[in-house]
Structure formats: C-alpha cells, structure tokens
Amino acid sequence: MKKLKIIFTCLSLFYLISACSKDELDLASPNALTIEQYWKTPDDAEKGVNSIYAMFYKDGLWARWIYFRLDLTSDEGFSQSPWTELADWARFKYVNYAFWEGNRVTWRDTYKAVFRANQVLAYVPDIEFADNTRKQQILAEAKFLRALHYYYAAILWENIPIVLEPSSPEDLPQQKSLEEVFAQIETDLNEAFADLPAQWDNANVGRPTKGAAKAMLAKMYMQQHKWQEAKSALEYLISGPGAIYSLVDNFEDNFRAENENNSESVFEIQFGDQRLGGTGEGANAAVSSNRAQFFAPRGIGWSDGQARYWLVNLFKEEPNMNGGIDERLKYSLFYPDSQADFGTLTYGRTWEWGAQEAWFKKGSRDYYRTNEDYYSQVNLRMVRYADILLRYAEVLNELDMTADAYQYVDMVRARSNMDLLATAHPEIGNDHDLFLERLKMERVLELCGESVRWEDLKRWGDLDNQTSVNKLIERDPDFVNFVIGKHDKLPIPNPDASNNPNLDQNPNY
Template sequence: MKNIKFYIPILIAAFVMTSTRCSEDLLDIENPNTPTVESFWKTEQDAEMGLNAAYNMFYKPSTWTRWIYFRYDLTSDEGHSTSPWGELADWTRFKYSNYNFWDGNNWHWRDFYKAIFRTNQVLTYVPAIPFDEARRDRILAQARFIRALYYFQIALLWEDAPIVLEISKPDDQPEQRTEAEIWAQVEEDLNWAKDRLPEKWDDPNMGRATKGAAKALLARAYAQQKKYPEAKAELDWLVVGDGKQYYGLIDNYRENFTHNFENNIESVFEIQFSDRNKGNDSDNLSASMGFQRTQFFAPGGIGWQDGKARAWLIDEYKKEKTKDGKNDSRLLTNIFYKQAYKDFPDAANNDTLVYNRQWNNVDWGNETFIKKYSTYYYRDREDYHAPNNFRFIRYADVLLLYAEMLNETNQTADAYQYVNMVRERPSTNLPRLEDAYPEIGTDYNLFKKRLQMERSLELCFEAVRWMDLKRWDLLTTQAGIDELRTRDIDFNNFTVGRNHRLPIPQVEVDNNEHLDQNNPY
C-alpha cells in the first residue's frame, strides 16, 4: 500500500501587469489557482506543499521513472540497448554525436536542476514561516536530503557543474564548480540533515527521507571519494549502531521488487510509485506516478525491449550452487532467458514463463531480458504505470558497502559476516563466502574482486552499477576497461579519460559564458 504520494507541485510565479487603457485596480486581481510568491509560503501547509513539489521530481521520465536506468544500468556492463531508436541505443554505447540528445543528457541536466530549484525554494522561504521549530527542521532536512541526492547524480554523471544554492532566475549564468566542490556540498547538506531527520516515520508519511537514508547516501558519497573511514562511520549506525533495529533482510529476495511488500525492513530509501493516476508526464493533478522502466525493458510484444541483460550474468549465477544443490534463485528473479525452465524445474507459480507465455523462439531467440521490477507476476503485459516502488537504497546494499569499507580499512576478516548475511538469505541460501572461496583469506585484492561480483549478483539492474564501476576505477583505467570489454562489447567504444563522464549539454555551454564543455568533448 502506498502511504504517501508526493503530488503535483504548486507552481510559484509572479506576474506584473500594466496597461494604459485600464485601471490598475481592475487588473490587480489574484487568481486563487495560481498563487504567487507573495501569497504563498505563509503556513506550515505551504511548507509541506513546497517540499512535496521537490519529492514530485522523482516522477519525471528523466529521473527515476524512466531514462536514468539507461545510463546507470544499460551503459554499465550489466545491460545494453538494442533499441530501434538509434540515438538512444548509441547513447548507451558511448557514441555521443549529439551532446544535446534530450532523452540521454539534456533532460537529466534540466530536471536535476529543476529539482534543486524546488529544494532551494523550500530552504529559502520556509525558515521565515512561523511554526514548530522541530517540524520546520524536518522539512528543511528533507529538502537538503533531496538537494544532496540530485547533486550526487550531477557529480557522478558530469563531475564539473554549477552549484546553485539560491532561487535561480532565467537569466542567471552560474559558475562552473569542480567535482570536489560538488561532493563537498553533498556532504554539507547530508551532515546537516541526518540528525534532524526522524529515525522512522509513521505510516501516513512512509516514504519520506529518514536519518538512515541520509547516512546511507552520505556513506555512498564518501565512498565515491575514497573517504573510506568516513563512509564506514556513517554505515556503523545502520549496521552495528542504534539504527540497526530498523533494518534487516527479508526472507524472500524476489519480494523486494514487487508492489506487494513495499517499505519493508530492507528498504532504506524507496521511491513511491503508483498506478493510481494514468495520465501523462506533465505537472498536473492527473499526471502519472507510475514506474515506466518496465515498459521499456520488457520483451517485444509485452514492452518495447529497449533494454536487455548481458548474458555473462547468467553464467556467473550458475557458477555456484546453493546449500541444497540448486541454482541461485536470484537469477530467476532478475533475468528472463530461454533456458530458465531447465535451470529451475521446480519453480512455483509458473515463474519460468514470461508473463504467462512460453518462450517466443521466433521473436526472442536467445535474448536475455531484464526481469527485475517487471510486473509479470500479476499481469500479461507492461504499460507506463507500473506500481512497483523503486528501492533506491536497500539494506543488502548497505551491508555489502559496509563489507567493502571494512576491507578498505584493513579489516577484511571482519567483512565476511556482512557478505554472508546477504548470501545466506533464506531464498538465496548460498554457502558462506569463506567456504565457497577459501583461497581469498584476508587478501585485500582477492576479497575486493570477489565483492565486486557479489554486488552485481545481488544488486544488478538497481541503478548502482555505474557508481560502483567508477568507484572501483574500472572506468578510469585502461586495465579496468579491458576487463569490462570481456563482459560487454560496447566498451570497445569507450575512450579512457573521456567516457567516464558525460558531455555537458551543449545548449547549456552555449548559453552560459561561465560554463566550459567537459574536456576532451
């Protein structure tokens, strides 16, 4: 059940009207349906509505509704695109001929800064509204969390970009800042927010940012900068500290990606999707709040099949058997493939079928489709309104990142237990890591390399792989690219020193004299 929905924002606009023919009094009439800055931002309810406008940016095709997964999942070695829309497919193959490609670049940039604009409105106007200080701080902390979340994406995708902390105007030309400065802003916002956010919300407010979400996102930011002790310190609260009481792993891995068991103990931060409204993508009360990725990743005849899984993942899953001698059930959850019925002969509820269909040999051949988050378990085709919440940060991710930080801080022996918690989940049921790979021991490099694969097998197609590859220097070294090429032929197009970040939309560079195109684009 969706407990909170961040509905369409109040649009704040100021209009000045003059006329030589009419009395100013006749024109000076407020439209109650179009509040102005002067008439809005007066009450606690206004503050909440302004904050909801910032949350609402999650429901845009450029953010977590649709296109972001083409960048984070399909451009990584886990996925690829065979879209008949050539420019879209090329954008996942590191072929950037048009820096103004809307769906792969400009819309991300525009809407990330649009979300930041909305948080800046909250942070500017809400402090002057008289109401309970603790409630006001919770609103401001959520705004800071959301702003940090978007600056995180900007640092990850473009690296050098403007930092805008005030309410922007159409003619502003903000200065370009360095990646390090953007990370510093992420840290500042999350450090301010983390102790002002509640550890847990009541049911009507489920889905809002919490202290644990802020700490987990801050840990991600520290880890990306290789500030490993700082990242570990933030994760301590969730894994071994007071926050541990709120989190855990659910028994059935599969249910993390359906709409049946949302906001469970494994959820650290979850974007709340719904099929309640089946409108378009605009800013109005009937706009869609559905998860659209499933429509683009489903097999042909069911969806658009623009995004597909790389087959090497199937081989990796099958390298190990469970404690009772079976294949890893995460494979069945995450990928549609032709031989699934052979690999999982005792699968329940026709789970080896594809939306209750036998494999279409003519149209699908030996393709491998992304199954995670699809709605095959209750309907026979996809649309633009899937109700599944997107688990932005799962506790399994936290545990594996914590193990990584322990390894990075010379505590490899202590890291095993947190990997094993994920491997020994009842539905996964794999042997302990030290039993399966005794040769690793406490060797830093061997543990790190195995952990990289553990993260992919647990977290594939959850929009974290690009972040991981970048943190591990696999996108910034020739050795890293050579490794990725063995799994994904698209990396034959990758140029070291160039494709680890996106070009800034050229229209932004052309219109802002303080903005330089990312070198060597």
C-alpha cells in the same frame, strides 16, 4: 509515498512576468501566485516539499530515462532499440550533446528538483509553525532531496553548477569541481540527519530517515575513497543507533508491489498506479515507473534496454547449498532457459527472444499480468540493507580489515542459501585485491539491474585504465567505444554549455 498527498505544483510559475519598459505594463498575472502571495502557511510548506518528491516521477529522472544512464551504460546492460540515437547513448556514441532522452531531460529535471528544494529552504524558515519540529523536518527533507539529486548529477556529469538559492532564467551559475559538489552534498546530508526522524509513522512512510541520510553519506564518501568516514556512516545502520534494518526472508520481496517499505528498505521511491496521466505538471500526472515498459522482453513492452548474458552465466558458476542454481537468478533476469531451470514462472506470457538473450526482471509484474505499461506501481528500493552490508564489507577490506569483512558478505549470501564465502572461495584468504574482485561479483549477484553498477565501476577505478576497460569489453562489447578520460562522465548539454560563460564542457568533448 502512496500515502502522501503529492502536490504537482510547478513552483517555478510563482515568478512574475519580467518587467516591461513601461511601468503601466508591469502587471502581475491574475492567474498565477507570486512569491509574496505564497509561502504563508504550514500547508504551503507541506505542498512545497511534496513538490520536490514529485520530481521522482518525471521522464528525466526515476520514471524513465535515468535507468538508461545507470544500468544500460554499465557492463550489465545495453540497448538494441530501433531508435538508433537512443541506443547509441548506451554505446558511448555521444554525437548530439543536446539529445533530449539521453542527456538534456535528466539535466533539466535534476535542476528542477534542486530549484524546488531551494524554494523550500529559502521561504519556509519565515513561515510561522505551531509545530516547530515539523518545520525543521520539512527543511531537512528538502536538504536530503537536494543532496540526492546532486549526488546522481555528480555521478553522471561530475563538474556541475551548485545552485543553492531560488534561481531565475537569467542566472549564470558557476561550475564547480566534483570535490566541491561532494562537499555540498556532505553538508546537506549532515544537516538533514540532525532533524530527520529515525522512522516515520505509517502516513508518512517514504520520506527520508536518519538512516537514509547516513546511507547517502556512505555512498558519497565511498566514491571519494574516504573509507574511514564511510565506515562511520555505515556503522550507524549496522551496529549504531540506526541499526533497525534487516534482510527480508524472501529476496523477491524487494522487487514486487507487495511487502514494500519493509525492514530491508533504507530509502524507497514510492510509485503508484492510481493516476494514468503523463509526466507533466497536470492534476492527473502519473506517479508511476515506466522502467518495466522500456526494459521488458519483446512482445511485453518496448524492449529498449536489456541485460548482458554474462550475468546469467555468473549466477550459474557457483551452486547453492543444495547443489542447485543460485535462486536470485530466478528473480533478477528473464532468459531463454529460465522456465527449464526454475519451472513455470510467468503469468501466461508468450516470450519472444533468441538464444543468449537476457532481460532485467526486477520490478517486472510478470507474476500477475501478461504485459507492461507506463504505470508500474512497484516501488524502487533505491537503497536496501543488502547493499549496505556489501558496502560495509568493501570498506573494511579497504581499511585492511579483510578478515572482518567476510561476515557481512555471508549475511547476504546466506539468505539465498549460498555457502560461506571462505568455503566457496578459499583462494581469497585475506588478500585485499582478490577479496575486492570477488566482492565485485557478489554485488552483481545481489544488486544487478538496481542502478548501482555505474557508480561501482567509477568507484573501483575500472573506467580509468585500459586494462580494466578491456575486461569490461569482454563482458560488454559496447565498451570498445569507451574513451578513457572522456566517457566516464556525460557531456554537459549543449544549450547550457553554450549559453553560460561560467560553464565549461567536460574534458575531451
């Protein structure tokens, strides 16, 4: 939210220094606000909720490392980083469970975000507002953001503590099952939906809407195979009161800094390049994405993450209506023949790559500069309408409504000038399994490199049996290291598992 006043206030500093044994030493720091001093005015509440959004810009979350977990660990990506331990965490070689960049920082930042949301939910109800609607919106934003962070924690670790009150360092929260985590996410999202607006004014674009809450509910229901509930949530966006979304004409508009927050965006993380600091809590802390810097081809960025070449081949399997290559490839991946296939596409860049190499392109700034850095201003379209349409098709197929599902896949294909699915793949018919297998590829063609593949693999059960894992190995040799019943979730970081008797390490670790 470039237009929001993001306040990087580390609310955890509001707590007093722990009491000493002598009363005369029990003093409040004159340089730190206490809970009693803060949470008095609506402006305090606004700063409090904005501090939750600020967590998007931290290393462990959407500024950098979470992409290594969601994109590179899936069969879409891998790492050849010279930093061996970093690369190993994309190869299911988890040795040091406290490895900061691979595990612990994402856990830490997730619970920092939850902590900030819990403060808003605990203290804002006691603040007097002249505008009670805005007060309820702030609480709804906090619930949505807490649910979002718990959702991705559930995707990554599954069995995690649920913390719903402002915490203290000495707390030992109870571990909960995945089902209990999803139940809390559902509660938060439904309560958020009630008080979120359908749309925001221009000054507040980037805050969650009712549609964003329904989209996250649909994702959560689908992971549990609650197909009827997912259908209802998705229909709010497709045919119900929230049907305000549409596909933009140009596929590439979803991955550039221009035309952000467009009709296809259901929820979008707002990045900017106006501050060039680090990812800490200082006044000059960056509000940008580091993804392009770490995923860029050699010579352009750090090149710690890249795409599997089978993606390129998939795009070339089926010609478009003009007999040419599916043009989504042009905007999805860098690969050796990209300029030969589509003409000159880059802004004076000199590429350094070998044959059969591919790199994620979405979010790259190759169309106007020759290098990447830590300050990409390109927003992350976390949920876009094309994803919603493909999810709806999947849900209909699971509810034995396969014939009705085709039209929603066709809407996505049509934008890229691809033929009707039934025409291109008549062998599918109304066969549930064949439709699902094709839909898996349709999601790759539309969404590859958008951090959805890992949750897709989990939802489809492709990580649950050796037959499916063997298919993944054909596309991604790193899956030879994958142990069923173990690597579908991350290990809980050692310091937390060791220091909290209420927290058990995940199975087989």
